[in-house]
Amino acid sequence: MRWQITRVRAAALAAVGRFDDAQALVERIRKGADPRADAIVRAQAELIGAALAKERGDYAGAAERAEAALGPALRVADPVVWTRGELLLARALRGRGRPDRAEDVVAALREAAAGDDWRTLYATLAAA
Numbered sequence: 001m002r003w004q005i006t007r008v009r010a011a012a013l014a015a016v017g018r019f020d021d022a023q024a025l026v027e028r029i030r031k032g033a034d035p036r037a038d039a040i041v042r043a044q045a046e047l048i049g050a051a052l053a054k055e056r057g058d059y060a061g062a063a064e065r066a067e068a069a070l071g072p073a074l075r076v077a078d079p080v081v082w083t084r085g086e087l088l089l090a091r092a093l094r095g096r097g098r099p100d101r102a103e104d105v106v107a108a109l110r111e112a113a114a115g116d117d118w119r120t121l122y123a124t125l126a127a128a
Helices: 002-015 020-031 039-053 059-069 072-077 081-097 101-115 116-125
Strands: none
Touching: 002 020, 002 039, 020 039, 039 059, 039 072, 039 081, 059 081, 072 081, 081 101, 081 116, 101 116
C-alpha cells in the first residue's frame, strides 16, 4: 500500500508539471519496492518514468522504460495502465525514429482491443 500511495503521488506531481519531484518518487519506488511483491506498482511507476522521459524529449529512455514495464502481469492486473503504456510506447518509438516498431505496437494494441471501443480508440491514437 505504501508504494501505491507513492506512485499515485508521483502521477499527481507529473500531471501538474513537477517532473523532478515526480521522478524522485519514481526512483524511490524503483530502489525501495520489492521486485516480486511490488511488481505491479513498480511497472506502473516505470510507466510514469517513461512518460517523464518522453516529456523531456528522451524518446529512447521513454521507449526503454515503457518496454520494461509492459509485461503480461501488468496487462492482467491493470489493463487501463497497460493500454495507456502501449500508447506511450508507440509514441516514444516514433520519436526515437523507429516507426516500424511503433507499427508493431499499434498492431498488438489493435489485436488486444478485440472490439472494446475504449481500447480501439487508444489503438487509433497510437497509430496517429
